[in-house]
Amino acid sequence: MSNPPDTEELLDITVHVNGVPRTAATPARRLLSDFLRHDLDLTGTHVGCEHGVCGACTVLLDGEPVRSCLLFAVSAQGHEVTTVEGIGNDPAALSPVQQAFLECHGLQCGFCTPGFVTTITAYLEDHPDPTPEEARDAVSGNLCRCTGYQNIVRSVLRAAEIRRDRGGQR
Amino acid sequence: MSTRHVGEPVQRREDPRLLTGNGRYVDDIGHGALEAAFVRSPHAHARVTDIDASGAVDVDGVVAIYTWEDLDGRVGEPLPVLIPHPSMTHPRTGYCLAKDEVKHVGEAVVMVVARDRYVAEDACSRIRVSYETKPVVVGVDQSRSGGHRVHEDVPDNVSAHLVQEAGDVDAAMAGAPNTLTLELEIDRSASMPMEGKGVYARWDRDEGSLRIYSSTQTSTGVRAAVASKLGMPMAKVECVAPDIGGGFGVKIVHPWPEEVLVPWAARRLGHDVKWTEDRREHFVSSSHERGQLQEVTVGFDDDGRILALDVRFWHDNGAYTPYGIIVPIITSTQLLGPYKPGAYRVEFWSLYTNTVHVTPYRGAGRPQGCFAMERTMDAIAAHLGVDRAEVRSRNFILPEEMPYDQGLMFQDGRPLKYDSGDYPASLAKLKALVGWDDFAQYREQAEREGRKVGLGIACYVEGTGVGPYEGGHVQVESSGRVNVATGLTTQGQSHQTILAQIVADELGVPLDSVHVTTGDTRRMAYAVGTFASRGAVMSGSAVALAARVVRAKALRIAADALEVSPDDLEIEDGVISVKGAPGTSIELKTVAVLSNPLRYAFDAETQAATQFTGTFDPDKPPVAEDDEPGLEGQDFYSPTRSTFANGMHAAVVETDPVTAEVRILRYCVVHDCGTLVNPMVVEGQVHGGVAQGVGGALYERLVYDESGQLLNASFMDFLMPYATEVPEIETDHLETPSPLNPLGIKGAGEAGTIPATAVIASAIEDAEGFPVRSMPISPYELWELRRAHSTTTTAAQEDSR
Numbered sequence: 001m002s003n004p005p006d007t008e009e010l011l012d013i014t015v016h017v018n019g020v021p022r023t024a025a026t027p028a029r030r031l032l033s034d035f036l037r038h039d040l041d042l043t044g045t046h047v048g049c050e051h052g053v054c055g056a057c058t059v060l061l062d063g064e065p066v067r068s069c070l071l072f073a074v075s076a077q078g079h080e081v082t083t084v085e086g087i088g089n090d091p092a093a094l095s096p097v098q099q100a101f102l103e104c105h106g107l108q109c110g111f112c113t114p115g116f117v118t119t120i121t122a123y124l125e126d127h128p129d130p131t132p133e134e135a136r137d138a139v140s141g142n143l144c145r146c147t148g149y150q151n152i153v154r155s156v157l158r159a160a161e162i163r164r165d166r167g168g169q170r
Numbered sequence: 171m172s173t174r175h176v177g178e179p180v181q182r183r184e185d186p187r188l189l190t191g192n193g194r195y196v197d198d199i200g201h202g203a204l205e206a207a208f209v210r211s212p213h214a215h216a217r218v219t220d221i222d223a224s225g226a227v228d229v230d231g232v233v234a235i236y237t238w239e240d241l242d243g244r245v246g247e248p249l250p251v252l253i254p255h256p257s258m259t260h261p262r263t264g265y266c267l268a269k270d271e272v273k274h275v276g277e278a279v280v281m282v283v284a285r286d287r288y289v290a291e292d293a294c295s296r297i298r299v300s301y302e303t304k305p306v307v308v309g310v311d312q313s314r315s316g317g318h319r320v321h322e323d324v325p326d327n328v329s330a331h332l333v334q335e336a337g338d339v340d341a342a343m344a345g346a347p348n349t350l351t352l353e354l355e356i357d358r359s360a361s362m363p364m365e366g367k368g369v370y371a372r373w374d375r376d377e378g379s380l381r382i383y384s385s386t387q388t389s390t391g392v393r394a395a396v397a398s399k400l401g402m403p404m405a406k407v408e409c410v411a412p413d414i415g416g417g418f419g420v421k422i423v424h425p426w427p428e429e430v431l432v433p434w435a436a437r438r439l440g441h442d443v444k445w446t447e448d449r450r451e452h453f454v455s456s457s458h459e460r461g462q463l464q465e466v467t468v469g470f471d472d473d474g475r476i477l478a479l480d481v482r483f484w485h486d487n488g489a490y491t492p493y494g495i496i497v498p499i500i501t502s503t504q505l506l507g508p509y510k511p512g513a514y515r516v517e518f519w520s521l522y523t524n525t526v527h528v529t530p531y532r533g534a535g536r537p538q539g540c541f542a543m544e545r546t547m548d549a550i551a552a553h554l555g556v557d558r559a560e561v562r563s564r565n566f567i568l569p570e571e572m573p574y575d576q577g578l579m580f581q582d583g584r585p586l587k588y589d590s591g592d593y594p595a596s597l598a599k600l601k602a603l604v605g606w607d608d609f610a611q612y613r614e615q616a617e618r619e620g621r622k623v624g625l626g627i628a629c630y631v632e633g634t635g636v637g638p639y640e641g642g643h644v645q646v647e648s649s650g651r652v653n654v655a656t657g658l659t660t661q662g663q664s665h666q667t668i669l670a671q672i673v674a675d676e677l678g679v680p681l682d683s684v685h686v687t688t689g690d691t692r693r694m695a696y697a698v699g700t701f702a703s704r705g706a707v708m709s710g711s712a713v714a715l716a717a718r719v720v721r722a723k724a725l726r727i728a729a730d731a732l733e734v735s736p737d738d739l740e741i742e743d744g745v746i747s748v749k750g751a752p753g754t755s756i757e758l759k760t761v762a763v764l765s766n767p768l769r770y771a772f773d774a775e776t777q778a779a780t781q782f783t784g785t786f787d788p789d790k791p792p793v794a795e796d797d798e799p800g801l802e803g804q805d806f807y808s809p810t811r812s813t814f815a816n817g818m819h820a821a822v823v824e825t826d827p828v829t830a831e832v833r834i835l836r837y838c839v840v841h842d843c844g845t846l847v848n849p850m851v852v853e854g855q856v857h858g859g860v861a862q863g864v865g866g867a868l869y870e871r872l873v874y875d876e877s878g879q880l881l882n883a884s885f886m887d888f889l890m891p892y893a894t895e896v897p898e899i900e901t902d903h904l905e906t907p908s909p910l911n912p913l914g915i916k917g918a919g920e921a922g923t924i925p926a927t928a929v930i931a932s933a934i935e936d937a938e939g940f941p942v943r944s945m946p947i948s949p950y951e952l953w954e955l956r957r958a959h960s961t962t963t964t965a966a967q968e969d970s971r
């Protein structure tokens with residue numbers, strides 16, 4: 001069966017994703033989350049609520065955590081976007097935050113996890129040595145329905161250690 | 171001796187993939203599929219008088235628009251009642267698309283299939299549905315008063331009425347020196363997994379076959395239901411549950427309308443079709459739970475021993491009963507917890523309302539039952555002035571009384587008979603963990619600082635691992651790779667890890683060589699599903715039994731090859747050797763080669779199994795009459811009845827004297843789920859369960875207005891706890907192995923959630939000094955309670971003057 005005619009106006013949008021300029025023809029109303037997931041096939045970014053509350057879709061825009069479900073892809077034109085794949089997409093070479101989640105059982109179903117990984121990675125750039133209270137506060141903008149957060153907080157602290165051990169590696 | 175894996179906090183095998191964005195959830199697959207969206211009812215109760223789709227047909231990219239009229243064959247018939255019960259006098263289910271009436275806001279009326287979801291939603295917004303609204307029934311009170319009917323042909327809105335009695339309650343109550351009656355209430359909540367539902371159907375027009383990917387807790391259930399609805403042979407339908415972003419009960423219901431419609435449309439259009447539920451859809455069309463009104467009358471002696479317990483409750487089942495009355499049955503039976511009342515009677519009515527239907531959510535009726543029982547225990551303690559833990563312990567079933575038959579029928583249709591447990595030991599651990607005996611001192615100190623604190627306790631028993639069965643299949647490849655399959659699905663329970671731990675130990679192979687597949691009907695066609703804390707009990711047992719089959723076969727083949735007795739052999743790290751003579755050995759992967767006599771060698775290793783290699787008895791066939799080729803085996807675990815885990819929680823709360831905010835200062839859990847396969851995983855399950863319990867106790871409720879509109883259908887308004895709302899959880903374990911299965915496992919998945927509402931109510935009551943009878947409790951409600959009680963106290967003081 002052939003695809004139906006495509007008459008919606010498409011714009012060539014270029015975003016620097018994980019260090020690589022990526023271009024796709026997409027409608028102006030395309031959410032950044034859908035652009036990443038469905039146009040660029042970077043499905044590590046997850047969509048949990050599509051109204052900016054859960055944080056599962058968090059990516060880094062020029063290094064700062066943003067909710068990709070609250071941004072249009074066109075708004076990211078010319079900006080740097082880092083997704084969970086950009087932090088580490090090789091299961092055999094985990095980033096400090098990813099390694100900490102593995103060691104501390106910081107995830108169960110894994111759906112919210114990419115949003116935590118991006119959020120915590122950015123947080124540790126600015127706060128390399130958080131206290132347990134600060135670590136809890138750092139993840140308090142993301143929802144997780146599985147873990148009760150205790151092991152995510154431990155993961156933040158452990159990630160800070162691993163990061164130091166690896167000489168500040170992100 | 172090789173390393174044993176069961177009992178160790180082994181890191182999860184699934185994590186590296188999930189952490190690096192390499193998970194595959196339903197919406198991550200199906201690139202290029204058409205996408206579906208639905209027009210859903212904005213009314214809670216209405217007749218559909220007209221559907222005008224003329225404005226939508228010309229939207230660019232729209233492929234199809236369907237209403238009930240288009241549904242052919244069994245697709246147009248009502249959805250199944252999954253678990254019928256003799257007491258369900260009036261079961262009712264909806265249609266895939268509304269036929270003549272809608273019974274709740276969110277019910278699907280029109281399906282649109284389009285190039286993508288954006289276009290499908292554009293089209294939905296242009297479809298005009300005319301409704302004639304009807305009177306709406308919201309909440310138990312309105313439903314049981316019977317003023318209006320949800321279903322015209324269901325008088326009094328009662329779907330089911332059930333009474334169970336063990337002993338003579340009337341006589342025991344009449345003879346009791348003390349009686350109390352409690353009116354209790356629990357409000358609605360919902361599973362609310364981070365990933366909503368989703369279905370992706372691949373129609374293979376060349377083969378006339380269908381593959382369904384669904385975010386489900388039962389892929390075998392979906393496969394059978396869809397095959398039945400679509401009139402297709404099972405042989406042409408496959409269902410795969412890929413990575414699933416949480417379930418917590420809501421995804422055990424099947425088939426959801428979308429699970430039928432998406433495959434149906436894919437076949438009809440000859441094109442892949444996908445639907446991904448958005449959050450609002452999840453709120454208004456996926457199941458809810460918890461809502462009940464309860465009335466408990468208890469008769470007890472002067473020591474606090476319960477002589478008679480008489481419980482009536484009214485369960486809000488929403489608009490339909492697709493999952494039968496499992497939730498109220500569980501409430502009515504699991505209410506008893508670790509206690510042995512002299513006589514017990516429970517009667518419930520399951521009631522229709524014009525709201526989303528109610529099916530199990532983690533705990534599945536147990537939190538309500540535990541709430542009823544534990545509020546009663548606290549009330550008895552308060553009445554007699556006896557320590558609350560002491561009252562509980564006086565009513566405990568003792569270890570020497572196990573197995574203990576409560577004299578009721580459980581949710582699996584089998585006796586409510588506890589297999590094992592040591593409740594006094596659990597209580598002793600809990601009291602030590604929380605510092606029960608020192609709390610009075612802590613309270614006095616807090617009072618001196620102007621702070622109000624309270625200590626709560628709640629105990630539960632949870633029937634886990636219900637049947638009927640699960641299966642395990644274990645296969646050793648000639649590379650040494652061990653493939654394990656079980657049919658139940660995974661939504662974060664770490665099955666890839668814990669089942670690998672079990673098989674590695676049973677078979678004597680390295681953990682890394684074991685690869686587990688769950689929820690894929692291509693690999694295991696017979697399965698039930700993931701619910702009722704049954705994964706480790708059922709599939710854990712099944713894969714252990716299957717591994718034992720493979721081990722026995724491997725030893726038999728190795729014994730032939732080494733010309734020794736199988737009894738003299740052992741397997742360690744994938745090598746079979748003679749005990750005490752490790753030099754005489756053969757690798758398991760070589761045995762896998764030998765197990766499959768070959769005509770054609772496909773690599774160097776497999777040459778050993780070809781016909782001109784080695785020696786053989788020319789009078790025997792290459793595969794013995796009672797044997798099969800291949801080093802693989804399958805077995806099923808089917809228990810006679812459930813196993814019963816238990817636990818006890820204690821919480822310390824502080825209530826703000828001005829704002830009435832409740833802060834949990836400490837949360838302690840003692841938990842007994844039998845043999846711990848992986849303590850790290852069990853602890854994680856407990857943490858997550860408690861977090862959901864805390865949400866249910868203090869924050870989460872689904873608020874309907876009188877017209878049946880769900881007022882808080884978003885994450886902005888339905889307050890799930892963030893990290894800032896969940897306390898650090900302190901845990902201690904007891905391991906009382908179950909005698910019912912080969913590994914002694916009891917389930918752990920729901921444990922954390924069950925007593926949380928009860929324990930927090932208990933702690934607030936202790937802090938405030940007045941009864942807490944309705945949960946969840948918001949600061950405003952606590953503040954109102956304070957006001958009501960200060961007025962009563964003032965009035966009482968004035969009366970006594």
